[in-house]
Amino acid sequence: MRPMTKEVRVGDLVLGGRNPVRIQSMTNTKTADVAATVAQILALEKAGCELVRVAVPDMASARSLGAIKRAIHIPLIADIHFDHRLALEAVAQGVDKIRINPGNISDPEKLRAIVAAMKEGDIPLRIGVNGGSLEARLLQKHGGPTPEAMVESAMDQIRLLEAMDFHEILISLKSSNVPATLKAYELISEMTDYPLHLGVTEAGTLIGGTVKSALGIGPLLMQGIGATLRVSLSADPLEEIQVARMILQDLQIRRFGVELIACPSCGRAQIDLVKLSRQVEEALKACEKPLTVAVMGCGVNGPGEAAHADIGIAGGKNMGIIFKRGKILKKVREEDLLKTLLEEIEKM
Numbered sequence: 001m002r003p004m005t006k007e008v009r010v011g012d013l014v015l016g017g018r019n020p021v022r023i024q025s026m027t028n029t030k031t032a033d034v035a036a037t038v039a040q041i042l043a044l045e046k047a048g049c050e051l052v053r054v055a056v057p058d059m060a061s062a063r064s065l066g067a068i069k070r071a072i073h074i075p076l077i078a079d080i081h082f083d084h085r086l087a088l089e090a091v092a093q094g095v096d097k098i099r100i101n102p103g104n105i106s107d108p109e110k111l112r113a114i115v116a117a118m119k120e121g122d123i124p125l126r127i128g129v130n131g132g133s134l135e136a137r138l139l140q141k142h143g144g145p146t147p148e149a150m151v152e153s154a155m156d157q158i159r160l161l162e163a164m165d166f167h168e169i170l171i172s173l174k175s176s177n178v179p180a181t182l183k184a185y186e187l188i189s190e191m192t193d194y195p196l197h198l199g200v201t202e203a204g205t206l207i208g209g210t211v212k213s214a215l216g217i218g219p220l221l222m223q224g225i226g227a228t229l230r231v232s233l234s235a236d237p238l239e240e241i242q243v244a245r246m247i248l249q250d251l252q253i254r255r256f257g258v259e260l261i262a263c264p265s266c267g268r269a270q271i272d273l274v275k276l277s278r279q280v281e282e283a284l285k286a287c288e289k290p291l292t293v294a295v296m297g298c299g300v301n302g303p304g305e306a307a308h309a310d311i312g313i314a315g316g317k318n319m320g321i322i323f324k325r326g327k328i329l330k331k332v333r334e335e336d337l338l339k340t341l342l343e344e345i346e347k348m
Contacts, residue, residue: 004016004017004018004193005017005193005194005195005196005227006193006194006195007019007195008124008168008169008170008194008195008227009124009168010051010075010077010096010097010124010170011051011074011075011076011096011097012075013050013051013075015170015195015227015228016170016194016195016227019227020254021221021226021227021228021229021248021253021254022050022051022227022228022229023048023049023050023051023228023229023230023241023244023245023248024049024050024051024052024053024077024197024228024229024230025044025049025052025053025230025231025237025240025241025244026052026053026054026055026079026230026232026237027040027041027044027052027053027054027055027237028040028237030061031054031055031056031057031061031064031065031068032058032060032061032064033064034064034067034068034071037054037064037068038067038068038071038072040237041068041071041072041074042071042072043238044237044238044241045072045073045074047238047241047242048241048244048245048256049074049237049241050074050075051074051075051077051096051097051228052072052074052075052076052077053077053078053079053099053230054068054076054077054078054079055079056078056079056080056086056090057081057086058086059085059086059089061086062078062086062089062090062093063089063093064093065078065089065090065093065094065095066093066094069093069094069095069096075096075097076095076096076097077095077096077097077098077099077126078090078093078095078097078098078099079099079128080098080099080100080101080105081100081101081104081105082104082105084105084107084110084111084113084114087100087105087114087117088113088114088117091114091117091118091120091121091123092117094121095123096123097123097124097125097126097170098114098118098123098124098125098126099125099126099128100114100125100126100127100128101128101129101130101133102127102129102135102153102154102156102157103129103130103133103134103135103153104133106135108160111160111161111164112164115161115164115166118166118168119166122168123168124168124169124170125161125166125168125169125170126169126170126171126172126197127154127157127158127161127169127170127171127172128172128174128197129150129153129154129157129171129172129173129174129184130174130175130201131145131149131150131173131174131175131176131177131180131181131184131201132145132175132176132201132202134149134150134153135153138152138153145175145180146180147173147175147180147181147183147184147187148187150173150175150180150184151173151184151187151188151191154171154173154188155188155191155192158171158192158194169194170194170195170196170197170227170228171188171192171194171195171196171197172196172197172198172199173185173188173196174199174200174201174232175200175201176200176201176202176203176212178200178212178215178216181200181216182216182219182220185198185220185225185226186220186223186225189223189225195227195228196225196226196227197226197227197228197229197230198216198217198220198221198225198226198228198229198230199213199216199217199229199230199231199232200212200213200215200216200217200232201232202232203216203231203232203233204233204234205233205234205235206233206234206235206239209231209232209233209234209235210231210233210243213231213232213233213243213247214243214247217229217231217247218247218251221247221248221251221253222251229244229247229248230244231243231244231247255290256288257284257286257287257288257289257290257291258284258287258289258290258291258292258293259291259292259293260277260280260281260284260293260294260295261292261293261294261295261306261309261312262277262280262294262295262296263295263296263297263305263306265297266297268297268298269297269298269315271297271315271316271320271334271337273295273297273315276295276313276315276337276338277295279338280293280295280313280338280341283338283342284342284345287345289345289348291310291311291345291348292308292309292310293309293310293311293312293341293345294306294309294311294312294313294314295312295313296312296313296314296315297314297315298314298315298316303321303323303326303327303328304326306323306326307325307326308325308326309323309325309326310324310325310348311323311324311325311329311341311344311345311348312324312341313337313338313340313341315334315337316331318333318334319331319332319333319334320332320333320334320337322337322340322341322344324344329344
């Protein structure tokens with residue numbers, strides 16, 4: 001377990017230290033379209049998003065940030081590339097955090113102007129290093145976007161900020177390469193105590209991106225590395241929240257309600273296990289009770305194998321059973337399994 005990081009306040013949240021690992025996402029609307037961006041952020045909030053980042057590609061987007069912030073309930077992060085004037089406007093609009101990429105905003109004077117504004121507004125900065133946009137000198141020095149090159153980029157930026165007496169810093173070092181991402185975070189966690197934002201960039205579509213993100217984030221969390229995380233998917237941002245919550249819950253870092261376990265379908269199954277599992281998952285999506293619920297296909301993988309579950313169902317020939325913590329509660333017809341399960345959960 002790594003030593004604790006320092007704490008950094010972002011809006012109403014305190015990140016790092018002993019605080020919970022928080023879930024972040026990013027909108028895919030045009031930020032200048034305030035109504036669409038606010039609608040998406042409110043949906044993300046409902047799904048469990050705790051911080052949200054928006055793209056700021058132009059001044060129209062930057063000038064929309066204040067209106068967006070006033071309409072939402074979670075910290076708002078401005079994602080700035082290339083033009084430091086966008087960062088200055090974002091600060092003026094009252095955002096809760098700025099993210100800049102040292103690969104495309106590296107001029108010390110421009111950085112000094114950003115820092116001066118952020119100090120006045122008491123706003124933290126995330127140094128967002130990306131393996132795909134490292135400084136040319138570092139690519140030449142290290143022979144490519146290696147973990148060491150990403151770490152050097154971040155540490156150079158940290159030294160610049162600290163020389164300006166700015167210390168409200170968070171760091172990310174993202175690559176689309178899982179081993180490179182893991183190594184970069186492990187290296188920098190030994191070199192600095194600033195909180196780290198975890199993620200695998202350009203992870204991919206729902207299934208591929210979920211696997212890549214779990215592999216690139218989970219091992220770090222298990223080492224005590226990470227204050228926030230984003231699962232980056234080429235999908236509806238709402239999917240990012242669901243996957244992030246599952247990663248944290250399956251690692252027993254945080255609990256968000258129901259944990260569903262289901263046995264793999266096989267020739268012994270005496271119910272339509274795949275269909276029933278999906279129905280149970282959908283029915284319990286909004287349930288906030290901290291329960292482990294099992295869906296088992298037959299008597300072999302029934303109450304005994306799922307004895308740790310708070311409640312579950314197991315299939316049988318024309319009949320099924322409801323069980324609690326390994327003990328059979330009642331037998332019911334297959335068509336009544338879902339309804340009876342939900343009724344029993346309601347009582348718990």
